[in-house]
Each structure stands twice: as C-alpha cells, then as structure tokens.
Amino acid sequence: MTEKLTAKDYISSLKPIWCPGCGDFAVLNAVAKAFSILELPPENIAVISGIGCSSRLPGYLKTYGFNAIHGRALPIAAGLKLARPDITVLAVGGDGDIFSIGGNHLPHVARRNIDLTCVVMDNGIYGLTKGQVSPTTPLGEKTVTTTYGSIEDPIQPLKLLLSYEASFVAQSTSVDPKHLVEMIVAAMRHKGFSFVNVRSPCVTYRGKEQYDIIRKRSVYIDKLPDYDPTDMRKAWHHAITPEYISLGILYKSERDTYTERQARLRQTAKRGREWKIEELINGFMP
16 A cells, blocks of 8 residues: 655645745645645646746646646647546646637637646736736736726636636635635546636735735635536626626536547547558558
C-alpha cells in the first residue's frame, strides 16, 4: 500500500511570487487539495497555462506542467488530452488570457466536450502587465489604460460558457477556499469539459475592497429552495442576475465526450473497407 498524498505533497519547492494577498494563492492550494481528495498520482496530471500572473501556477505544483504562449492553454490542453486520454488535464489562466487572446478556443473545447477542466482566475484586470483594462473589467472602472473609466461592456464568463453549452459550468471565489476546493473537485470528477470561474481579487490593481464586495454580494445557489443544476433556464437566471454573485454549480449535463465519439468512429471505420498501406500512400501521390 502507498501512503495517501496530502495537498502539500503536490506543492513544489518553487516559491510563488504573487503579491501578498493575491487570490491566486487560494486557487493554488485548492487545486493541490483537490488532487489530494481525488487521490491523483502526480505523474498522471498535466497542468497547462498561458501567460500572466495566474498562469505561473503550473510551476508551483509537483505535476507535469507547461507554460504555453499567451492565450493558448486550451488548445494545447485539448491536444494533450486527445493524445493521452488516460491522464488528468487541467488548464488554468486569467481572464485576459482565457477570454481575450484565447477566447476563440473556448467554444470549440466546450462544443466538443473534451474531457478536461478549465479554471479561470478572474480578477478583472491585467495584473502582470501593470493594471490595464481586461475583458472582465467592470464598466466605468478606472485603470492605467482607462483614466476616465472603462467605456467597454465586460464579458460575462458564466453567460459565455452557458451559450457555448459547456457541460459543466461553476463559479467560486478565493474568498471561500473550502467552497473553491469543492467546485474544483466536482469539475474534475465531471466527464467532459468542465469550467470553473474563480473570483480571485487582485489586491494591487483592483483593490483589497474586492474581498468585501465578494463577501457581501455572494449567494450560494445550491442553498436556494428551487436549485436544479440540470435546468438550463435556472442556470441562465443565476448567470444574468445583477442582484448577487452566484457561487456554485450553475449547470451540469451528461453527454458523450469527444474521446468517446472518436472511439466509436474508429470502430465504424474498422467495419468498413480494409485499406492496405500502399493504397493509402498512393492516394497522396500525383
């Protein structure tokens, strides 16, 4: 028998260089705790990220990890999962990385239902590059690039993923580490593409008051009397309501993964004509 790994066993010796108070510390610890709860061997995990403060996360874990170029965490994670369906693949990044330059990859990973988890550390700012407006920066927010307030309507991550019909959509926050662990565990247990948006305040460029705002406005939707994560209409209600910040699993559905459909396609092809290698090669010759 092997000794059960604790969360600390998944943390590397590399010290995070995030600002003191950054919400990403809680996300790192929650991911490690989730790995421990799921009893995942470190050598069977791959964490893929892009560029940004939050995308440093793979280096702080004792798993396989890869820093992609900006915005390309999802396609690399998807390719890895299709090549190695036996391993656990986690894609992580910030709101700028995933929703801006990488935003064109989200709908395709979601619609294909590739069996991986995406965790976004959403702080509504470009922190690494010194506080520029990001896709989720609130309207009217003053940043170094919006001196008089942002004039852009922000992207709404939950609405975006529901419109893509992702098979698992949840939201949590670094303010509540216990809840965050629960959401990541549930996402990783889900068969298919799972998305977790994490309200992870940037204490340097958005201000420490963000923690108080999240505490005051959050509602745990699974505590509501009519809660049903399989009901898409209710999921939309929780995603669009301005009265509160919805925390919990908004939507969850079971459907075939891309790998399962791929396997059936192979079986169908095998039942057809038996091709010889010479015939296949000649098909590409002039």
